[in-house]
Amino acid sequence: MAGMGLxxxxxxxxxxxxxxxxxxxxxxxGVRVGHVTLGGDSPLGPLHTGVTAIVPPGDCFASKLxxxxxxSNGFGKSMGLVQVNELGSLxxxxxMTNTLSCGACFEAxxxxxxxxxxxIGVETGTVNPVVMECNDGPINTIRALAVTPQDGLAxxxxxxxxxxxxxxxxxAGMTCFGLKGGIGSSSRVLAFDGRDYTIGVxxxxxxxxxxxxxxxxxxxGRELAAADAAAAHDRDKGSIVAxxxxxxxxxxxxxxxxxxRVTIGIARCxxxxxNGSGEIVVAFSTAGRIPHWAGETHDxxxxxxxxxxxxxxxxxxxxxxxxxxxxxxxxxxxxLAHARSVVGRDGRTTWSLRDAAARAGIALDL
Numbered sequence: 110m111a112g113m114g115l116x117x118x119x120x121x122x123x124x125x126x127x128x129x130x131x132x133x134x135x136x137x138x139g140v141r142v143g144h145v146t147l148g149g150d151s152p153l154g155p156l157h158t159g160v161t162a163i164v165p166p167g168d169c170f171a172s173k174l175x176x177x178x179x180x181s182n183g184f185g186k187s188m189g190l191v192q193v194n195e196l197g198s199l200x201x202x203x204x205m206t207n208t209l210s211c212g213a214c215f216e217a218x219x220x221x222x223x224x225x226x227x228x229i230g231v232e233t234g235t236v237n238p239v240v241m242e243c244n245d246g247p248i249n250t251i252r253a254l255a256v257t258p259q260d261g262l263a264x265x266x267x268x269x270x271x272x273x274x275x276x277x278x279x280x281a282g283m284t285c286f287g288l289k290g291g292i293g294s295s296s297r298v299l300a301f302d303g304r305d306y307t308i309g310v311x312x313x314x315x316x317x318x319x320x321x322x323x324x325x326x327x328x329x330g331r332e333l334a335a336a337d338a339a340a341a342h343d344r345d346k347g348s349i350v351a352x353x354x355x356x357x358x359x360x361x362x363x364x365x366x367x368x369x370r371v372t373i374g375i376a377r378c379x380x381x382x383x384n385g386s387g388e389i390v391v392a393f394s395t396a397g398r399i400p401h402w403a404g405e406t407h408d409x410x411x412x413x414x415x416x417x418x419x420x421x422x423x424x425x426x427x428x429x430x431x432x433x434x435x436x437x438x439x440x441x442x443x444x445l446a447h448a449r450s451v452v453g454r455d456g457r458t459t460w461s462l463r464d465a466a467a468r469a470g471i472a473l474d475l
Contacts, residue, residue, distance in 0.1 A: 139166025217261025374437025
């Protein structure tokens with residue numbers, strides 16, 4: 110089922126601006142998201158894994174997007190972030206998957222780019238795929254290496270404006286605050302100079318200690334932990350990776366500043382960025398694109414060397430920071446609210462937030 114955000118007015122005191130019509134990252138015009146979810150059995154055990162694709166509009170290689178990456182805690186195996194930060198640009202879709210499937214998704218993005226561009230590796234350089242990951246090993250049989258490059262390509266092909274949240278795609282085997290986590294998303298709309306702009310956030314949640322969980326300020330984790338002594342003090346040893354998309358004409362420096370504010374949403378939910386938890390964010394703008402062939406003639410078109418793209422003024426950044434923090438927090442909660450309970454590879458059940466609350470006799474309004 111396609112996600113439509115939450116039904117509650119979460120974090121209204123943090124950011125009073127409106128949510129987008131879907132309350133998803135795809136409220137940013139042209140951005141699409143797709144999933145491939147893998148289940149069933151493998152020779153090594155049950156599968157609960159997959160791929161999630163975040164696909165920007167247009168041809169990302171020929172017309173790159175301003176971008177930045179931010180690593181709050183580097184316990185992670187993401188790919189492509191070094192060049193994103195060095196050059197300030199994104200030139201492929203972004204794939205999310207489990208930790209041991211980064212290579213398969215890297216190959217998928219390479220093949221996707223080679224199919225569209227005969228000149229890669231011949232007339233011009235290579236391509237910088239961006240892959241983000243979390244470890245779904247506690248639920249999924251990660252050693253099965255079930256994700257293939259074809260799954261990555263299928264997730265790109267499946268991308269659309271509406272998409273499911275929770276235990277789908279890359280989120281199929283993820284655990285968040287000791288509960289079933291996965292994919293979550295949210296968006297905020299800002300107005301500058303008489304025009305509306307959108308900031309959207311998508312998260313893959315696999316972090317947090319049960320007793321620390323807070324939802325809209327409520328210490329729901331303590332309530333749940335009191336009903337489940339075995340999970341009262343579980344350690345934060347997972348990860349959360351996030352993607353920010355916006356149609357604001359923000360440059361790489363400004364996008365990196367926005368990316369840092371996802372950590373505010375993490376903290377407001379009770380995350381403390383633990384030793385074994387990788388907190389990694391990629392942010393991109395769909396405005397002010399960067400031509401690959403600048404200063405050269407390609408397909409009969411000569412692109413100028415001097416960039417005259419519009420740029421957001423830093424006086425607008427406070428509003429952007431608040432929007433990112435609010436959308437980040439809500440996206441995390443949305444990943445929990447949409448996920449379903451699942452029986453993992455070892456036969457144990459990872460309860461969804463709704464099921465855990467019902468088992469504990471705790472009322473939720475989500």
